[in-house]
Amino acid sequence: MKIFHYLIALLFINFTPEAFSQERPLRIIMIGAHPDDCDIKGGGTAALFVQMGHQVKFVSVTNGDAGHMKEGGGMLAKRRMAEAKEAGRRLGVTYYVLDHHDGELLATLPIRLEIIRLIRNWDADVVISHRSNDYHPDHRYTAILVQDAAYMVGVPNIAPDTPPLRKNPVFLYFQDNFQKPYPFKADIAVDITTVLDKKIDAMDAHESQFYEWLPWIGNYVAEVPADKVERKAWLKSKRIGAPNSAVLEALKTWYGETKVLNIKYAEAFEICEYGAQPSKEEIKRLFPMLKN
Template sequence: MASRPIRLLLVGAHPADTFDQAGGTLAHHVAQGDQVTVVSVTTGVRSHDWELIDEKDRGGRRLDVEQRVRAEREKKLVELKKACEILGIEDVRTLDFDDDQELLREELVAAVAEVIREIRPDVVITHHPYEDWGLKLHATVGRATMFAYRKAATAGRGNALPPHRVPAIYFMNPTAYVGVTLSNAFAARIDLYVDISDVIDRKVKAMDCISSQYYGGSYARKRAEAADGHYGANAQVPYAEAFQRYWQWVTYTLPVSDFEIKRMEEPIEESMNRQGIMTAAYIPLPEGAVPASYEIEKELYDI
């Protein structure tokens, strides 16, 4: 591990992407004194303000979307900052690109490179460049960040900040959506889990802040159990976040943690008990939130 506090930069496509796949990990780094900056490339208003999309669906042409977009932008940023505050993250930014422009473009690469030169991170976290075949904004932002780290290491144009070379890059939740793109699985793998069991309550409460996407309440708790709990089961802990390194480890000796040794020496019962811990499901719902309910309508499945 580094002998000094490190600087981390997370580049996400939409506001919630800055913490919903790596927020527990970032909370750990904040707690140990590292500098954390999160950047949302877009404000997510056009594609990830599901309240607005539902409203447009009901209102049709009568709804002035552009006027609402301006107002909802501020709401999305307030949600983001409130969520990050719960995790201890203070440096929260947006590049303010429109989220309905999903193609890779030079101005996006340049904007991310400028942030890299400014922050001078030791670690960059972003989306896998080929998430879901690369046909979504997450993947575009992942690719833009990979081009940007190279661009940031060059002399640059005009009065660019001094170049910076990034020591480590991680892709968060690298196998996201790979279930529907199995032929691309060779490009995505998980080679690191971070145990976030001690901060899962804060991550759930951060998710509660994203009301524009209906993340709060029952969904935040179910998602924590289904996603972070799934990765936790793979790592034999209650909750975990998954990452893929871009570059290989370079060490003086072969690394193995005390936990990895303990995991193999302990009784199987102890491991199973640890994996069975459920915390997120029992975190109290936000005030006024109604528990989710669902009843199967079998006739809807008739073909």
Template sequence: MTEQPRLDVLAVAPHPDDLEILCGGTLALMVKQGYRVGIVDLTSGEPTPRGSLELRKEEAEAARVALGVQVRINLDLPNRELMDGPPARYRLATVFRRLQPRIVIAAAGRTPAASPDHHQGHLIIEAARFYSQLTKWDDRFENTAPYRVPHLVYAPFPFDAEDRHWHGTFVVDISSTFEQKMASIQAYRSQFDPDRFEKVRHFVSGTCIAHGARCGFAYGERFALPAEIGTTDLVNLVTQNQAIAPPNLTPGKDHLPMG
């Protein structure tokens, strides 16, 4: 693997197109904000009824360009047979050690109506974050130095089988990058022909509109946290990102859920 400068954010998911659907707008936004952002696809996504290895590589690169993300890596773990276990953990932890991201975004959730790879990927990412910091094991990680990833953030699948009670959630305003998000999804033409893409666009748009509306945004992407956020300044925590109520509604009077 070619050495890369350390990243601010590294997003990880089982298949090319997962992250575009879950948090592509946020990835594009962070690039515009000046952060170094990377994507790791655990598998190629192949075989599928519609694609090929060569085509999926081309599509993933086109999606990367659409989002402006600086780094994209495919670990070539087995699609359809992705399983949490030491070999997969070592592979991903080695990437964490090399790229030293400040934040890892993990595609998260259990999707029995879709690929079981999603749940296994969730487990691999969490375990690899822990493995990345372990000492006296460097031979398992291509002799890279231990690195502790400071922050883990979940990008939940909107069709998760479980109604999860996360320790914290937040929504990122992607109004300015929503069309980039859709262009990155549309790059996967082998998976989304015109009719199928319209169904995906309808679903993704509705999800982003629903999440964004709670915070007064045209479009939003929802994230979750594995632990509470601590603060010594409540006012700064609540107001530092200029959280706003939806237009023409007064919190309290209109009984609108906030946050």
């Protein structure tokens, strides 16, 4: 009998109401047009989520089979898939690449249904993608596909082979610098200073892009160092800048005037009008790094 009472007491010690009330890990899905888009726009934020025990999935809607000056087709797609998997390993995220041709993406119903299924199967709390005003057609159509999925993820008769979500996720846009028809609005800004090296490490995995294709199309091939260590330092200086004035103002909102002085690098996101509309407290729940 004493043993029985001891076991019961042990159960109460280990399974307190507080233990039962622990929320499940947050589930974040970032959807980019190409392998490397999510790394560029949200890699630091993803690293922070993973560090805090939450789950992040990166999706590339195209397979990246056109973005190179020498390679192309299936061989390039395989290379970019391998790079994406390595980037995912370095960040601790799941990386998934859809098999649609790079540079040929359209906002079709079959692909919209794919996006709906991905969001549902991930049971997403937050969905982040491009804005629809962008220089690249694949970015624009990815944005439209995700926006078109925002309401439909909860409609049972759409893609009925996957259960509908019973809560609408918060949909967000990645930061960009385009001004028309309206500039990006930094509703949420995240300090990524402490994890910047992890973001750079993930970007570094996309060798075909950051050290070959983008320097070629941008006419700065001669700048790329041959040494791998020097390359990473160059990548950081080339691709990562300080927060602009709008992002700094958002950082002040979330971190306060004093802490902002120590923030060197940040990522920002705009709330899409089509998903759940979070309060400030809800944003802090969904972005727990903002509570500190």
